[in-house]
Amino acid sequence: MRVPASSVLFEQLALPLLPALYSHAFWLSRNHAEAEDIVQETIAKALRAFSSFQTGTNFKAWIFRILRNTFLTSRTGIAASRTVFLEDLADLLEVTDTNPSPEDHLLRLNNQAALTEALERLHPQLREVLLLCEVEELKYKEIAIVLDIPVGTVMSRISRARRTLYEDLRQQLGGSV
Amino acid sequence: MIQDHKHLSHDEASAFIDGELSASAALDLEQHLTTCHSCTMLIVSAMQLKAATARAYERVVAPPEALSRLAAQLRPDAAKRPARVSFGLWAWGALAASVILVASFIGWRQTRQSNNLAAELLDQHLAVLSSGAPPEVISSDRHTVKPWFQGRLPFSFNLPEVLPDGTTLNGGDLTYLHGQPAALLLFNIGKHRASVFLIQRSRNGSASVSSGSQSGFVIQYAKTQDLGITAVSDVNPSDLALLMSALVEAQSPR
Ligand SMILES: [Zn+2]
Numbered sequence: 001m002r003v004p005a006s007s008v009l010f011e012q013l014a015l016p017l018l019p020a021l022y023s024h025a026f027w028l029s030r031n032h033a034e035a036e037d038i039v040q041e042t043i044a045k046a047l048r049a050f051s052s053f054q055t056g057t058n059f060k061a062w063i064f065r066i067l068r069n070t071f072l073t074s075r076t077g078i079a080a081s082r083t084v085f086l087e088d089l090a091d092l093l094e095v096t097d098t099n100p101s102p103e104d105h106l107l108r109l110n111n112q113a114a115l116t117e118a119l120e121r122l123h124p125q126l127r128e129v130l131l132l133c134e135v136e137e138l139k140y141k142e143i144a145i146v147l148d149i150p151v152g153t154v155m156s157r158i159s160r161a162r163r164t165l166y167e168d169l170r171q172q173l174g175g176s177v
Numbered sequence: 178m179i180q181d182h183k184h185l186s187h188d189e190a191s192a193f194i195d196g197e198l199s200a201s202a203a204l205d206l207e208q209h210l211t212t213c214h215s216c217t218m219l220i221v222s223a224m225q226l227k228a229a230t231a232r233a234y235e236r237v238v239a240p241p242e243a244l245s246r247l248a249a250q251l252r253p254d255a256a257k258r259p260a261r262v263s264f265g266l267w268a269w270g271a272l273a274a275s276v277i278l279v280a281s282f283i284g285w286r287q288t289r290q291s292n293n294l295a296a297e298l299l300d301q302h303l304a305v306l307s308s309g310a311p312p313e314v315i316s317s318d319r320h321t322v323k324p325w326f327q328g329r330l331p332f333s334f335n336l337p338e339v340l341p342d343g344t345t346l347n348g349g350d351l352t353y354l355h356g357q358p359a360a361l362l363l364f365n366i367g368k369h370r371a372s373v374f375l376i377q378r379s380r381n382g383s384a385s386v387s388s389g390s391q392s393g394f395v396i397q398y399a400k401t402q403d404l405g406i407t408a409v410s411d412v413n414p415s416d417l418a419l420l421m422s423a424l425v426e427a428q429s430p431r
Contacts, residue, residue: 011251018247022239036243043250108430117234137183140197159191162226 013059014043020060020136021067027131028071028124037073042067061142064132068146078132111173118168126161135159183210185216190223222255264277315348322349327382332377334360337427341419343367364420371417373424378405397421401428 021042022124024037046053046066053062119127140154149155185206186195192198193206210217239247314325319336327333329351340346345362352374359376376398395414399406399421406424410417 014251017250018244019236019239022247025238026237026239027234032240032243035237035239036247039247040250043247086394099425112229112233114230119230119233130230133233134227134236135236139191140195153195155188155192157196159186159188162191162223162230163187164220164227165230 006050007047009055010047014046014063017060021063024064024136025067026070028068028128029076029134031076034074034076038070042070045070048147058142058145060136061138061145062140064136064138064146065148069126090143092107102168111169114169114172115165118165118172121168122161122164126157126164129154130158132164180374182218185219185394186212187219190216190219190352194220194223194227194306198233254316300365314350316333319346319348319383322362323349325349326351330377332403334375336362337423339423340364341416341423343416344420344423366412366420368408369410369416371408371412373408373420376407377403399425400423404428 017040021039022035025038025042026032029038030037042063046063053059081165119130124128129147130141132138132146133140138146140151140158144151145156145159149157189198189206190204193203198206210220312321316322319338323334323336326349336346344364345368347365349363350361352359352361357376359374362373362375364371364373395408395410395412395417397408397414397417406421406428408417408421408424
């Protein structure tokens with residue numbers, strides 16, 4: 001069994017990530033069949049591009065980026081990208097933060113259903129960044145690689161995602177504790 | 178609130194709870210928190226929200242058949258390996274949990290070039306973990322496992338009557354090492370998996386035990402009069418050594 005070292009390395013790097021890639025593809029597409037297609041295409045693209053991958057750099061961020069680009073060119077992804085670009089929504093999303101009293105910050109977060117609803121309503125691009133942060137536990141600079149945006153934008157997008165969730169919860173739950 | 182410290186922004190609060198602030202910025206922020214109730218509440222609520230989000234958003238578990246197809250796509254040489262078709266979720270759980278595998282792979286590539294047998298062993302150990310296929314004989318009962326190998330191998334071996342605490346036998350499989358038939362025994366040691374290979378050895382030299390550690394994996398070798406025993410695992414070496422000595426012990430003539 002003689003296979004090129006690079007394909008052996010690729011397999012060794014990619015295999016442990018399959019569950020994460022699948023999960024992320026599912027979260028993006030919301031469809032099991034499509035998730036598998038996306039991961040399959042991601043693997044094919046990543047294999048072809050593997051020679052451009054620098055050993056020692058972050059493989060997970062690299063392959064997640066390929067996954068994301070694959071999603072964007074997929075059926076669901078094209079539909080999703082027709083929605084307004086996030087940065088254009090800045091004003092709408094800006095949370096009316098009129099100096100709340102300290103205790104206003106605390107929400108009843110034991111209401112899982114309310115949180116799930118709020119997550120569902122989250123703008124897909126905000127959901128995406130939260131997933132990379134909370135589920136995949138990527139660092140901001142890795143998320144920046146995946147999304148191809150500056151680290152500062154990652155930070156503000158995550159923060160915006162959280163404020164949006166928080167505002168949604170506050171409205172759903174009728175105020176704070 | 179101290180005059181020369183402004184309240185933290187939402188971006189800063191987010192970066193802080195994600196561990197993304199520089200050490201000095203985090204220190205400044207912590208100092209501000211000791212005096213500012215409002216910002217402390219902001220951080221507390223952000224941490225609660227983060228934890229709740231992580232609970233609500235869990236990794237979606239892929240159907241085993243989908244993972245199987247995707248894994249097969251990773252290895253164009255799959256046909257040359259022993260066929261392992263079905264996926265067991267137990268192995269994927271173990272794989273997802275073993276971040277150590279990822280960390281150790283790059284180092285492993287160098288190892289495999291310098292040490293063929295160790296590379297072959299580790300490949301097989303990883304193949305078992307990643308394929309998730311149940312072993313040919315699935316049993317924790319040595320009375321089932323041992324006879325299964327009879328007639329399938331040109332040698333015989335004994336299994337210990339009692340395994341070390343926390344160690345269980347999951348089953349066994351036939352395999353080949355350097356073209357020689359071998360028994361592969363699969364154990365769980367706590368939450369770790371261990372693959373143990375038994376192979377016939379020529380009757381020269383004395384019994385001995387040695388061990389090494391490669392790329393985060395422990396590989397331990399033992400020779401008995403008739404057998405070469407090799408164990409591969411990411412478990413702590415002393416736990417693996419207990420299993421090895423139980424196996425060596427079981428081979429000695431009574
Ligand atoms: Zn403050």
